[in-house]
Amino acid sequence: MLNARTLRTWITSALGSEAVAKHMVAVSTNLKLVKEFGIDPQNAFAFWDWVGGRYSVCSAVGVLPLSLQYGFPIVSKFLEGARSVDNHFHTTPFEKNIPVLLGLLSVWNVSFLGYPARAILPYTQALEKFAPHIQQLSMESNGKGVSIDGVPLNFEAGEIDFGEPGTNGQHSFYQLIHQGRVIPCDFIGIIKSQQPIYLQGEVVSNHDELMSNFFAQPDALACGKTPEELRSEKVSDHLIAHKTFSGNRPSLSILLPSLTAYNVGQLLAMYEHRIAVQGFIWGINSFDQWGVELGKSLASRVRAQLNMSRTEGKPVEGFNHSTAMLIKRYLKENAPIPVDLLPSNV
Known part of the structure; x- marks a missing residue:
């Protein structure tokens, strides 16, 4: 809302107060506040008040900006893809139900085998933001320590999600995955490249080169390399231990036919359904986020303190010693910028 008020000030300073109704739209469940803000309620896109932010991609919150970026015909394909998996999840028997099977695997890895993390590894730069999105979807939903009835869990629930596009991750954290901690991995590959390139004289195309890594990494995690294999390859004895891979490290591979809007929706x-399945089995509420709310309420106290210290010179009080010292340092070295000194384009 502060960003929205900043933008409103920028618009009205150049075009007058009436410009808000003509140049700003809202996605909101509260038409009264939309009108009070200055936006015409006719220019408000509604959605249900029970739709959590991380699940709102298919509501007006997500579809409006996606439509502005790509056009609604493309976004409609995205929605059709998501709906196809909704129907699959709703109607398919459990033994063939992909989200159910994936959810069961995650629960097995986390709660039974004790593997707390999962790596999401798309072998395409176009999905570079997919892992961070799933990180929020999963960790904000299932990061719980009590059941839906408020009873403390006697087992571990939730998982630590992270990831990077394939070859970026290979030079970042794959060393840990292969020879350090056991981290289940989701490998996501694409059969048809969006930008196929084949250089004359090269052994394979650019996409084949990328997919060679996609196929090799799960194989290496599963099979590893034994000391006997290394000795047969004449590896020096002092390097055997360093080059041994234990194998038997879990991963799954998802191979999409192409990276269309429909397939991304799927x-x-x-x-989304996989994460819901995990929550159902763990008996937790995947659709609240009280941990987020605590941080917001504490931020309100800090906000009030910053205002009083800057406008009235009030001392910093009511915080633990560490936080109080940080706030004091911040106030001392970061005086607010006067409005008339802001750049004209802010």
């Missing part, structure tokens, strides 16, 4: 919905 991929997103598959993970």
Whole structure:
């Protein structure tokens, strides 16, 4: 809302107060506040008040900006893809139900085998933001320590999600995955490249080169490399231990036919339902986020303190010693910028 008020000030300073109704739209469940803000309620896109932010991609919150970026015909394909997996999840028997099977695997890895993390590894730069989105979807939903009835859990629930596009991750954290901690991995590959390139004289195309890594990494995690294999390859004895890979490290591979809007919608919905399945089995409420609310309420106290200290010179009080010292340092070295000194384009 502060960003919205900043933008409103920028618009009205140049075009007058009436410009808000003509140049700003809202996505909101509260038409009264939309009108009070200055936006015409006719220019408000509604959605249900029970739709959580991380599940709102298919509501007006997500579809409006996606439509402005790509056009609604493309976004409609995205929605159709998501709906196809919704129907699959709703109607398919459990033994063939992909989100159910994936959810069961995650619960097995987390609660039974004790593997707390999961890596999401798309072998395409176009999905570079997919892992961070699933990180929020999963960790904000299932990061719980009590059951839906408020009883403390006697087992571990929730998982630590992270990831990077394939070859970026290979030079970042794959070393840990192969020879350090056991981290289940989701490998996501694409059969048809969006930008196929084949250089004359090269052994394979650019996409084949990328997919060679996609196929090799799960194989390496599963099979590893034994000391006997290394000795047969004449590896020096002092390097045997360093080059041994234990193998038997869990992963799954998802191979999409192409990276169309429809297939991306399927991929997103598959993970959404998978995370819901985990929550159902763990007996937790995947659709609240009280941990987030605590941070927001504490931020309100800090906001009030900053205002009083800057406008009235009030001392910093009511915080633990560490936080109080940080706030004091911040106030001392970061005086507010006078409005008339802000750049004209802010």
